[in-house]
Amino acid sequence: MNKIKRRDTLPYKMITPAMIVTLAIIFIPMFRTIGYSFMNYIVYKPTEVRYNGFENYKTIFSDPLFYSSLKNTVIWIVGIITFQFLLGFITALLLNKRFIGRGIARSLILIPWVTPSVITALMWRWMYDGNFGLINQILFRLGWIDQFIPFLADMQLALPSIMFALVWQGFPFFAIMLLAGLQAIPDELYEAARIDGASTSQQFFRITIPMLKPVILTTLLLRIIWVANSLDVIVVMTAGGPGYSTYTLPVYSYFKAYKGMDFGYSSALAVLLTILLMIIVSGYVRNLLKEER
């Protein structure tokens, strides 16, 4: 009796500290955010803090800046993930080949990924600089442009420019994860396929892709969430500008909270972003499970 009881409760005891920490640093802030989103909560107006029901959400749905930020968020996620994935996949395939210096190449490829975001952002900001920037210098000397391009000061170019920097920063993650997946595919499969006369492209689409699928789906899911939430690079590179052209939902929410000090509205934006992400993710996971069966 005693023995069984001990076995039953010990695991709970052991995870309790971890649970307390998780509760304290994730769930409490999360629930408070949801609570704030139903409040009129402007930090510098403590006397006017009160619940106001769905007022914040109503305002959001008639806020043009919300829709433009949402549009930018979609462009942001789709653009970055697509290019990061393609570039990462190609890199993984290359790194999976045998060549001299492969070990070094595999380590070097990680540099963008291990560079802190703020450094990445500052670095790219100066490379894009419209007066002295490296990129402009190169394009100019190649004779491709006859005027320096103010990448980050241009409404149309600012968002793609930041996205390019983020593609650079994030593709090694895909490369490394997919490379690990590639290495787990047994050579016998390819050998058997070759004996059966399968072409290279057949091998790729019938063996490589299906075998990599779990890795692809998991890494895509992780990156969608991370990229959707990332705002540090935007904040450092353009602070949402010029105008509102690089406002994504997290950036908008961040500025509302910390420049406008409007915690209520900002929380409502954050909750909406979470709901949108949850819809995407739950659809995705359901699909994933269906495929598994």
Next chain:
Amino acid sequence: MKKTFVFIMVLVMMVSMVYAQGGKESEPEVQTVKFWYHFDDPETALNPLIEKFEAENPGIVIEPERISWDVYNQKLLTAIAGGYPPDVAQVKLWWQPQLVEMGALLPLDDYIASWDGKDDIYDKVWELTKYSDGHQYYMPLQMVILYLYYRTDMFEQLGLELPKTREEFLDVAKKLTRDTDGDGIVDVYGFGIRGARGGHDWWGTFVLSSGAQFFDEDGNSGLTTDKAIAANQWFIDLYRKHKVSPPTTPSDGFKEIIANMVSGKTAMTIHHLGSAKTLEEALGDKISAAPVPMGTEGAWTSFGDEENAVFAATEVPDAAFKWVSFLAEAENNAIWQKSSGQVSINKSNATSDADRFLKATTDSADFAGVLPAHSGTAEFVESLWPALMQQAFAGQITSEQMMQQIEDHFSE
């Protein structure tokens, strides 16, 4: 049973540790004053000053904490909302409405009344830092006034005179904007406008001097009058129509503005004493300064301020006041300005051998102004102005739409 007991003990210890962090220490002998500041280099002035203060005031310990400028305001407000502000912090005038509204500040009137140093601070500084409710919450620390930087060598080369009015200024800026090596590309721009956060001072110089005002004498908005809209249009045109400012203007912040002056990409810009050292080191006597040109209705330039505030939640108000008043005394304030590169608030620190940058500063004192004491000013500066200005520069919104949105913001 024993294990459960141990487990509970561990939990109790963890909880009590968490609470101990938040608890207040109550040692009567040593009073600790937590002080927040936001500049980079504590070695030049702050650390020596703390040493001096602690030697003169045994029993008081200053605990300085550097907070990055980019997040300073938000950290301060959230610390207050969270209930744990510092005892003393460096503050700006345009935060005062929010801080007063939060009840975060300790009025210093009584302390100042019995403080010997009060008469050595310029009357104008007391006047500008007094809050509209009649209380003095801020203790002045340093001041600075924005002026026009210009390249003397380029002016000489082109035979230009210092512009006194905005028309002369535009004319000079157009002449300075030129292709110096004949490759068809503009190499020098007449005027470096800061189009990113912080650029409202550039904007104010031309717009607030030509008929626009945040509030008129009756407290009504003066931002959407015909004159105000035209003044804003004139400023937008500097970039859009006359192209006397570099194409990067909408994203140019402080670093870019100064880098452009240093490299000779721009021939004029607006800033204050804080950048004089950098520019003089790079350009020598090719750089000089003068008061900003007048608008159609007079002149306006930004009074850049820095004060210290004591927070209402402090448990050591006497020690906190000792520290802020210590920094405002002539001898110590002079040391402080060594690291800030700005102007002392003390009459007795005024020097007769002022250099050209300090002269441009004092010459501008009569028309230096501040942004309105309004709780919306902080957001205007931090995010609204840059977003609107950049949209106007891109032609996405008109001058009128921009001014209307600013008016709406301040009437909320």
